[in-house]
Amino acid sequence: MSTGIHHATNQSIKPFKSSEEYLYAMKEDLAEWLRDLYEIDIDVNNILEALETGAVLCSHANNVTRVAGEFxxxxxxxxxxxxxxxxxxxxxxxxxxxxxxxxxxxxxxxWCRKHMDIKDVLMFETDDLVLRKNEKNFVLCLLEVARRASRFGMAAPVLIQLEQEIEEEIREELELPLEETPPLAKPQRRTSNTQNLDEMDSTNFWCWLLDFTRVFVSQVQCLISRCTCPTQFPMFKVSEGKYRVGDSSTLIFVRILRNHVMVRVGGGWDTLEHYLDKHDPCRCTSISEFSQTPPHTHIH
Known part of the structure; x- marks a missing residue:
């Protein structure tokens, strides 16, 4: 098995200690996407500094407009x-x-408001970026622009590609018709820290798939197992990457984004750990005991 695959299957899941830190995974995805698109020096640690002059943002807007024109x-x-x-x-x-x-x-x-029709709930203001007043909305706005632009052929961040994969799965299960949008060539999906699947022979591919599945399942089980109550918070596997949680009929879709276990529930993303922190009463209690910050309001 290659070194890249070995690294991917042994990489630890990044712990999240507050309700805001799941933004790290989104910033990491956006930074890598922008770096690949425009060959600029940007990563998760300097993404706000790299974008704070607005020049890259405006250049990106013009690039999106160009792709829309071709469409x-x-x-x-x-x-x-x-x-x-x-x-x-x-x-x-x-x-x-x-x-x-x-x-x-x-x-x-x-431009976001007028030409991309981004709703106010996902918009940010100038000071949110310049003075770092609302990092969350800035990140959500960039993701929404990417989400909408992907519909007319713009390369998308991995997180948006995962959304499209889940939506396609739901359509197939419900036997819904495909969207009426003209078919476009989808950007090639890239999996972080793994070798190109096209270059694997069949033996290596199945070894990779087996290891990836094993790590995926073990990480989900590890996060769930932190509950020590006599009756544990229920989380049932429905199918690959799909789980039913709690005593409700809520379905969540679980995906690995680099070294983060991400959850797609409703119309948004969260980390699995933070999702369980909000919904598992046992974990809520544990977090309030060990956290040095005031506890957040949790959903029980």
Whole structure:
């Protein structure tokens, strides 16, 4: 088995200690995606600094508009898809926290609202990025732009690709018709820290799949097993990557994003650990005992 596969199957799951730290996984995904798209020096640790002048954001908006234009030329306007037809003007040499940087960010925000139809609940304000007032909404806005742009052929972050995979699975189970959007070539999915599956022979592929599945299941079981109550918080495996939790009929979809166990429930993402922290009364009590920060409001 290759070194890359060995590393992936033995990589530890990053612990999350607060309700906000699941943003780390989203920032990591966005940073890698932007780095690959534009060959810029960006990672999870400097993503806000890399974007705070607004120049990369505006350049990205123009790139999304260009891809939308190519889509329109090929398919025409599609009612189900919001297609931007205008880009933004910006100053590429703007310095952080200057008027020009704020103007760049403001132009990007206006473009998101007017041309991508991003709703206010997912929008951010200039100070949210410049002064770090609302990191969460900034991240959610970038993900929503990526989500909408992926519908007309823009390369998507891995998290958005996982969403599409889950939605496709749900459609197949419910035997729903495919979306009326013209078929597009989907961006190739990339799995972090594993070798290209196309380059594996059949033996190596099944070894990788077996190890990946084993690690995936063991990580889920490990997170669940932290409950020490006589009657443990129930979590039943329905199928691969799908679980029923608690005493309700709630279904969650579980995926591994790099070294994070992520949960898709309803229309959003969370880490499995944080999801259980909110819903398992035993874990809520344990966290309040060991946490150095005031406990959050939990759902019981």
């Amino acid at each position: 329109i030329q090929k398919y025409g306007m599609v009612r189900q898809v919001q297609l931007p037809t205008n880009g933004v003007t910006f100053v590429n040499s703007a310095q952080p926290a200057t008027f020009l940087a704020r103007d760049n960010i403001s132009n990007f925000i206006s």
